[in-house]
Amino acid sequence: MTLASLTRPWRAFSYGFLDASAKREMRRKMIKAVAVPGCQMPYASREVPIARGWGTGGLQVTLTLVNPKSVVKVIDQGADDSVNAASIRRFLTRVSGAGATNDTLAASLIQSRHRIPEEKLRADQILILQVPNPEPLRPVEPNMSAARQMHADADYGRLWLTLYEQIVRSGRVMQGASYPSMVNGRHVMSPSPIPRWDVPKLHMADHLTILSAGREKRIFAVPPHTRVEPLVFDDVPYRVEDHAGLTCARSGLTGYFMNEIPQDGGGSAHEVSDSELGVKAIRRAEGEDPEIGATWYVDGEMQR
Amino acid sequence: MTALAKAMPQLVTAEPLMRFDSLSKRYGPVVALDDVSAHVYPGEVLGIVGESGSGKSTLLRMMNLQESPDAGTYALDLPDLPPNLFDLDRFERRMLCARRIGIVYQNPHQGLLMKNSSSGNVAERLLIAGERRFHVLREKARGALDASEFPLDRMDAPPVELSGGMQQRVQLAKAIALEPALLLLDEPTTGLDVSVQALVLDTLKRLQQDRRMTMVLVSHDLGVIRTMADRVMVMRQGKVVEEGLADQVFQDPQHAYTQQLVHAKL
Known part of the structure; x- marks a missing residue:
């Protein structure tokens, strides 16, 4: 028994799997989300052939935006070759006829779980971030009705209070991922569990970012050239992870966000989190000439 | 000149800091407030006493703009505020309360x-x-x-x-x-043992004296009111039955209910 024998041929589905009504719903909510940057828009989240919590929000956005000329890249925690990324990529190409790539520069649609590629994205590219928990106020206000009222009032004092408590208890802000960020000076969003390293990449970027939570049925967006400012105290500056001095054990790259790989001896090695960037560096070292685009960070310093 | 002005001319300025007129509120058949009017001068401590259900907590919630009356007005003599604070929308009320009105609740979990x-x-x-x-x-x-x-x-x-x-x-x-311009105290010492109660009251008195803070103190404990308040308002079944200087009310209560309260305490 094969998977193919258990499923209907792709022609039996609507183009891009989702029916026209679902796509219209997604398009309308995406337009609203772009019109009010950072504001969470509720939407009718459909069933797709992966489990809730595995990227259904991102997948629905990608399925709505994809066309036969699209080139799709799927990232899972920086890697293109994880089971989840490979499954989603194969599904997308199967139901849409779109091309697939690992190369950030070649992609038109980039669906990502918790990382933003190190190479700068262009205006003709769309980044789709999978979001497990879209509500930044949930840790401080479990009542979602009250939380929505707080968004309406731009009442984000409790989020700053969380940062205050972290500094009091630990001497520094401990929020590692999902760092609450003010979008366009109005709405605070949780930029999905991307590391702090990645948050500045959203600020005044050339590309459109759409963040979608399938389980929570919320969609929000950061349009191109929009301010994304992490919440910080005036006298306690925002700090990204201290990875500037780390070197990738496989590619030799330095100054990018790294994954820590525990070693048998008890120590740890580091590998560049953006696996495709690492692959390009290795290919270049082996004498090939892959195109490596400009990166957001150079020697660990964010470039503007 | 009012009795208060005669007794404590230093408190009384041209305008009261807070004034509410003809406040009425019903919860279904229950009358919580019935045509209640009062004012508080800057630097004054107004004590509100009454049994449970007399309307004093409803009145305090209105002073903190957490609730609106069926009728009546509420004004604070502060810049840039409308003549009736109940005309403010929910957000404006919240900002006003956060910046200009402080409140201490009976239950710390609430505050x-x-x-x-x-x-x-x-x-x-x-x-x-x-x-x-x-x-x-x-x-x-x-x-x-x-x-x-x-x-x-x-x-x-x-x-x-x-x-x-x-x-x-x-x-x-x-x-x-x-x-804040106005400090509201809702039974702040209820549930504390007597020695701690005395310490908290001492702190409140010192703050009031040092900062000339305007306070409204709600309590069913006449001892607390007597210690703190310059003026007392006695409430029963949503109405103000007696109002006057604290010493006057405690030494020579006029209304039968006030007499009953004072004697019950004694």
């Missing part, structure tokens, strides 16, 4: 984030008002806690780990952090 630090609870009030400098937040929280006679070596302990008296001091620090 505090029990798992945040005590200084964080005070800082929250400052954050709502727009302060975004960590070191300023820290210093102002320290100052407010110190003014409330809270032990500063415990300023980062969460209220859940503190005694009832300490929790009330944190509430007090939070309420005075922005130096």
